Amino acid sequence: MSIDTPTRPPRGASPTRSREAFAAHIRRTVLLEAEIAGSGHYGPSLSCADLLAALYSGFLRVDPADADRLDRDRLVLSKGHACSALYAVLADLGFFPAEELRTYTRLGTAYGDHPDMKKVAGIDFSSGALGHGLSIAVGMAVHARLRGDGARTVAIVGDGELNEGQIWEAAGYAGANRLSGLLAIVDVNTVCVDGTTREVLDYEPIGDKWAAFGWAVERIDGHDADAIDAALARFEARHAAGGAPTVLVADTVAGKGIPAIEGMAEWHIGYLGGSDLATALEQLGTRVEEPTDDHAAPRPIATEEGH
């Protein structure tokens, strides 16, 4: 296939902060976006914050200055309702000015409660209806393999989302076609909307399902930065060798970082107002550091006054 292949981004774009501060910043931004909207997908956005922090701390080769370049790595947030966390990441990397998030969910905004690739730079595909994203990612991974530029494709899916049959259609295709450049990450926060995933529809053992569909499976702690990085490195090695696609079955906690709501399906959507927001920001704030120096323009971190 004759496709122009520009030289690829030498390294992944990086956040303006240390890893820990980056994750805390994502969480803080999620809370502030919810404050704008008067409502937020706290549980699902906070459970995947550390996964997003890992992916966008140099692993994904993306270029905020040239967001649409063909040979970039791609992320499909199939559980699109967690996009407030992804917006935080993309803003920090410089895909768009963070202040645009003031319009989050407001009339005419580009930043809805599900991500839109036509409106927001850095969003690789629009999502919102669960179950679609892995198929999209398969298409991207097939294209990357055709181009031969080594670009990787990541899809983040929810554990409840695994109930959708289309996930297994895509998993079956990727397994049978040995799409080594495809990485699926299952955010196993053990809840969906109606309750815990165990109560609603128990899909454990999750790893066995993926293995039976021909994937290389790793089960990791989805909040442990080192564990995530190590798993990403092993995926990279597997991709270089060519072989099965990889899935990270990541154990996480819904609402991670806000003790009052952790692990609760009730906080799929909700609102932390006034004093509750203040408490939550404080709990995060204790862990927020100043921006690291390895970026030209360190930007101020949101302060807590006023909440």
Added chain:
Amino acid sequence: MSIDTPTRPPRGASPTRSREAFAAHIRRTVLLEAEIAGSGHYGPSLSCADLLAALYSGFLRVDPADADRLDRDRLVLSKGHACSALYAVLADLGFFPAEELRTYTRLGTAYGDHPDMKKVAGIDFSSGALGHGLSIAVGMAVHARLRGDGARTVAIVGDGELNEGQIWEAAGYAGANRLSGLLAIVDVNTVCVDGTTREVLDYEPIGDKWAAFGWAVERIDGHDADAIDAALARFEARHAAGGAPTVLVADTVAGKGIPAIEGMAEWHIGYLGGSDLATALEQLGTRVEEPTDDHAAPRPIATEEGH
């Protein structure tokens, strides 16, 4: 749930012939139906003939004289394109006069190339679009469990059909809800339409997939009457104990019984005319016995003159 539960059929209805003759009769009828239509789904109908013969030789508790009774066992032929084999079975059991099959596929017929529950007695659900049948069967099995009359539900799916995600939605539900009264049979004839299932989309190891979705898995020879009967008996025992749903992963041969077409995806649909039909009928005929005596009204077997 307060549902009238009549006394259940004391035993399954039986064919008019010995088991071997029954299977041969099914195959013969498939060929004759194709002769009426000028076209037939030979491969997929012949691969499941022995499975159908086993199910309808006393295992399934159905009543041709009262086809719609609530407490009957049910069969969903999810791979509905094999219905010419099922019509042969139902006619032999007395659900409708065999001579009605002369209208197969002709204008205004009840007997199309996919089965229609509203038109044909003994068809428990209409099918034709692949991937739907297991969900239907789950609904029937849930209802049977609610009624508590012990009725069993069987779904026959194709090996290529496993590509459809809805199969795994249904499998996930049945596994998580431990629908012990549900039996899935996968007709692993190793072909679909475009080629072998391995070429098109390799879904082996099939058993591992079902096991990972919470099913009790048995892999059997789908042409070995004793093996099928033994597996059905073990399913029955499992159902009595309560537990996981059962899947029989049945290794079969497409077009089984007609050497010229065995194992060929090319014979998903085709037509055996004139001398080829005669040869095929002869090959089956060598194995066709006279009806057994344990039925009141033995019916003549189709003769070969004229083909």
Added chain:
Amino acid sequence: MPLERRTTVLTDPSSYDHEGRAGYPTRSIGSILADLADEDPRIMAGSADLTWSTFLADFPARHPDRFIQAGIAERNLLGIAAGLASCGAVPYMSTFSAFASMQSLDVIRNDHAYTNLPVRTIGTHTGISMGYFGSSHHAIEDIGALRSIPNLTVVSPADLVATEALIRGTVDLPGPVYFRLGRGASGPDVYETTSEVVFGEPTVVRRGSDILVVASGITVHAARDAADALRADGRLDVTVVDLHTIRPFPAQAVADLAAQHDAVVVVEDHVVDGGLGTSVLTALADLDVGVPAYRHGLHDFAIFGPPTHLYRYYGLDAEGIATVVERVSDRAPRDRTIPLWEEADRSRVLAEQQAADALRKPEITFA
């Protein structure tokens, strides 16, 4: 599925969680169906991980063994329903309309409609009522998707009273029914008693003589308010009819009503191609009624915003509807492909709202 939801240690009165603390309506589709199930052993219900969001939660609380929790698998939910119905059950399966209609259309078509089984699909949060959840959650093509399927009944209740009336009015239909519901319990009321809504017959909500406004579901209350405003100001005398039964379409009744007016305006929370207005136009054409009919609805995927803002933006609130009705009366353009709610109207609403938004919560900075 446990009905008890945990409550959180929260201190601020403005905080709420998904359903627990936000409060849950005492009367809802779940309690309507649970009441029905008390009387009728055929009734079952189910959802695809949206039991709370679609206001069904009272059902599993009261009839746990007659409830199907399918997880996030809409096609399987509706397939299971078909299997249940083939055994004599009358299952009511609920999810958001976007997932009930478009994602599972062939299940409805093959397994409910072709088989003509009494499955009831409840699609909630129709049209643009999901607001800033965005296009994946907007169900603005569902009537179009469903309209061609033989045997399928489609009803669109304007409020909870109408929902109860239409559930009870269709419970014994032998074939499938699709309920197109707005946001569930949260819309303004239109009716006081269920006797006001009879399946199959359009309900005249306001009686006038100048212009006939046809609405359905979530737009009925706004159409009524528009009529009241136009009448109060002495501007126009408008009839409002609630076309809650969309299929089978009551063509003769609509044609008769239309013939008594100067023009028809169809208000729809749906794209105009394939929506309610399409049925109205074809009915008038088929029955040779020469009254001009205007379709006022969506023409493209919607933008994002809070639901009430979106309805205002698209002229689907009372003010917008009143404006469009007046324009029909004033201009009566012969080319009715041109929308009467214009780009300029939308820009005005957007500018006003953005100006208001700019003043909100100045303390929040994202950098």
Added chain:
Amino acid sequence: MPLERRTTVLTDPSSYDHEGRAGYPTRSIGSILADLADEDPRIMAGSADLTWSTFLADFPARHPDRFIQAGIAERNLLGIAAGLASCGAVPYMSTFSAFASMQSLDVIRNDHAYTNLPVRTIGTHTGISMGYFGSSHHAIEDIGALRSIPNLTVVSPADLVATEALIRGTVDLPGPVYFRLGRGASGPDVYETTSEVVFGEPTVVRRGSDILVVASGITVHAARDAADALRADGRLDVTVVDLHTIRPFPAQAVADLAAQHDAVVVVEDHVVDGGLGTSVLTALADLDVGVPAYRHGLHDFAIFGPPTHLYRYYGLDAEGIATVVERVSDRAPRDRTIPLWEEADRSRVLAEQQAADALRKPEITFA
């Protein structure tokens, strides 16, 4: 996917297998697309285990690495297409229309249309052309299902020449296109050169003055033959227009044509609610053209039978269309909800055919 298929040891000349011995057309959608792919590196193709049945097999033979074999997983096929298109590819994905449209409607809607990506979905074997395969394979609601989706282009070529013209005419559209194809290579020809079919513009196939017959796809050749028969007998002078571009609907062109005739008859291999005629009626209403328009199509799920028998049964062959056009001209009933192809017509065809069938193959007995 291997293009070579094994041939069987058969002796009778009437025997055929699925594709191998039945022969495969030299020109097909597969070769049209393979030619296009020779010129245009963006072109890809794929199928869901129906590569042969949808006449796509030349594509994988000539461009194996640009072909997606998805297995029997239509939703995934169309989802993959969206991912490919987001990377710059222009993928053409084929399966039967019943599975492309209804089973995957939300994939088309969310992942192709909302994102406005250049995915092309090819739905073959539309309407009742699958005959005795039965309702699961009849695609008689697909236009209705697709009609409301913003950004989506829908075209319906009448033959292979039109298919090539419309593929090439839409190849550079930035958004998604749905091709509604008949049985593939097997229909009678309508056109000689691709220049006769221009995307977006209806093609006048026969020019007359009395009645305008509107057709699309598989019904065009029959409408043309009906017009020729009516003219040859001196009965009526009929215009036949091929509305190959269904969306965006060429409303003004249709209105202009209609205005030159006494009546319009829309012939469609689709249920009338939501089909082509729905677009014609709304266009005439919106543009204030008072010419009466009749819809001649299906009103329910179809019965089973060989395709040609079915078209005759439903009055969708040349003879049936001619009959309906004459009835319009003679009776011109003002209530156009009453079908002009009547129960009595269908019973007559059925009785004739069943009488003929009774004489077939007397040697076969099933007992």
